[in-house]
Amino acid sequence: MEPTITAYEFSYINQQVTHLVNTYKSVNDPHIRDIVLAETLENLTPLLPNDEPITKAFLQGVKIDFLSRVQAADLIETLIPLVIPFPKLSPKQLEKLFKKVKKLKHPEWGSLKLHELTYLGWNDGGNQKKYLVAPYQDRLIGIQGEFSPQTVKGLCAICHTIGNVSLFMSTTKTSGLGTYTKNGNYICRDSAQCNRQLTDPLPLTDFLTTVRPKK
Known part of the structure; x- marks a missing residue:
């Protein structure tokens, strides 16, 4: 598995998922929630390698009816193997x-x-x-x-x-x-x-x- 996500893209993904979680906590209208979920998926999908099982599992996790803060944090953790780390310098x-x-x-x-x-x-x-x-x-x-x-x-x-x-x-x-x-x-x-x-x-x-x- 070759890492393909940059650190700044990882930060962007994290922020997008956090925004989705905050929407679920503050908005009761299911139509608005669906719109924000669709926008989130549209923003995230191009950044993720489409042939990776991790990507499929992550997107499925994002699509659940009500994503909690704890669930979101666990989902984000699953993407770490796909992120290009900063080199550890001697x-x-x-x-x-x-x-x-x-x-x-x-x-x-x-x-x-x-x-x-x-x-x-x-x-x-x-x-x-x-x-x-x-x-x-x-x-x-x-x-x-x-x-x-x-x-x-x-x-x-x-x-x-x-x-x-x-x-x-x-x-x-x-x-x-x-x-x-x-x-x-x-x-x-x-x-x-x-x-x-x-x-x-x-x-x-x-x-x-x-x-x-x-x-």
């Missing part, structure tokens, strides 16, 4: 992406759900830094930046969701004359939560274009 691979960082704080791999990660992000609170590893132009790149300790309610530049965000700033260009340019934006403080909310990779690409070092 210490050497990580350090190669952050060559200028002398003492790189590594992510806690044991706490990460790789099937939920479109990008990898972790905080170094002691140094007020944040590190990102993300796909950019068909390769993984590493970005380090200053991460403000102040958290505000705002729009994340990566997942485009309102939540707890902090200002991320990276050095994007140096002139060689002792001056440098910094660029950044507000992003989710919790990268795991950000990934769960990320359903479109384009804002992530735009953010990386802004904050990556320029030659």
